[in-house]
Amino acid sequence: MFEIILFVTLLLLGYVFGRMAEKKHFNSIIEREQQYRNILTFSKRFPEGITNHSEGALVEGNVVIANDYFKTILAALKGLVGGRLTAYESLLERARREAILRMKESANNKGMNTIINVKLETSSITKGQNNQVSCVEVYAYGTALNADLN
Amino acid sequence: MLISNVEVIPGRNIQSHLGLVQGNTVRAKHVGRDLMAGLKNIFGGELVGYTELLTEAREEAVARMVQQAAAIGANAVLNVRFSTSSITAGAAELFAYGTAVKLEE
Numbered sequence: 520m521f522e523i524i525l526f527v528t529l530l531l532l533g534y535v536f537g538r539m540a541e542k543k544h545f546n547s548i549i550e551r552e553q554q555y556r557n558i559l560t561f562s563k564r565f566p567e568g569i570t571n572h573s574e575g576a577l578v579e580g581n582v583v584i585a586n587d588y589f590k591t592i593l594a595a596l597k598g599l600v601g602g603r604l605t606a607y608e609s610l611l612e613r614a615r616r617e618a619i620l621r622m623k624e625s626a627n628n629k630g631m632n633t634i635i636n637v638k639l640e641t642s643s644i645t646k647g648q649n650n651q652v653s654c655v656e657v658y659a660y661g662t663a664l665n666a667d668l669n
Numbered sequence: 670m671l672i673s674n675v676e677v678i679p680g681r682n683i684q685s686h687l688g689l690v691q692g693n694t695v696r697a698k699h700v701g702r703d704l705m706a707g708l709k710n711i712f713g714g715e716l717v718g719y720t721e722l723l724t725e726a727r728e729e730a731v732a733r734m735v736q737q738a739a740a741i742g743a744n745a746v747l748n749v750r751f752s753t754s755s756i757t758a759g760a761a762e763l764f765a766y767g768t769a770v771k772l773e774e
Contacts, residue, residue: 537713587713
């Protein structure tokens with residue numbers, strides 16, 4: 520009986536706080552993406568139209584983010600029947616956008632306006648109970664330049 | 670020491686290639702941080718402790734790579750790549766590698 524109560528409490532806590540945290544995080548991401556819109560990022564090594572640029576500097580951003588209990592359970596249930604795991608999709612989206620933002624932020628602090636050759640790396644770093652991985656790290660890195668764009 | 674993940678530094682000529690240099694570090698997580706991580710798995714959100722831990726670890730891997738490059742007389746490391754792998758539950762290896770070169774002054 521106690522176990523059922525605990526499970527339901529955790530589910531509720533996860534649902535309420537997880538939703539709140541995610542909403543808040545997405546709002547902050549959207550706001551900061553607006554703020555750093557002037558910093559251009561390219562996955563290409565040498566994008567066309569870039570002239571007179573400075574020596575490059577390596578910039579990076581990383582974030583470790585965990586799913587809430589509700590979504591972990593939801594994903595585990597979905598895993599039984601297959602299909603899209605939307606819980607993890609939004610987790611990874613948040614993590615990637617955050618890592619890229621942090622990389623942009625560090626380029627901005629160095630007075631750079633362009634980042635080329637951006638690479639993204641994703642890894643799961645913890646395994647929870649029953650091997651449920653619900654914690655991912657995303658690492659973004661690239662070479663920041665101060666360039667004239669035409 | 671110049672570090673870049675592109676294979677050339679604009680406006681600088683490469684005098685000589687000195688080969689691959691690498692740096693790695695294996696980190697285990699702190700018990701206290703693991704506890705916090707357990708809590709975060711209920712509420713969701715960023716694990717600030719882990720983010721910092723991995724940032725520090727990567728800086729160390731890069732520092733070791735740079736040290737190796739300096740030891741063979743390089744003044745830049747180009748085409749740098751990072752990789753992460755979990756060795757066992759609770760420990761992760763962070764690895765940085767790149768090509769050490771000597772740039773003309």
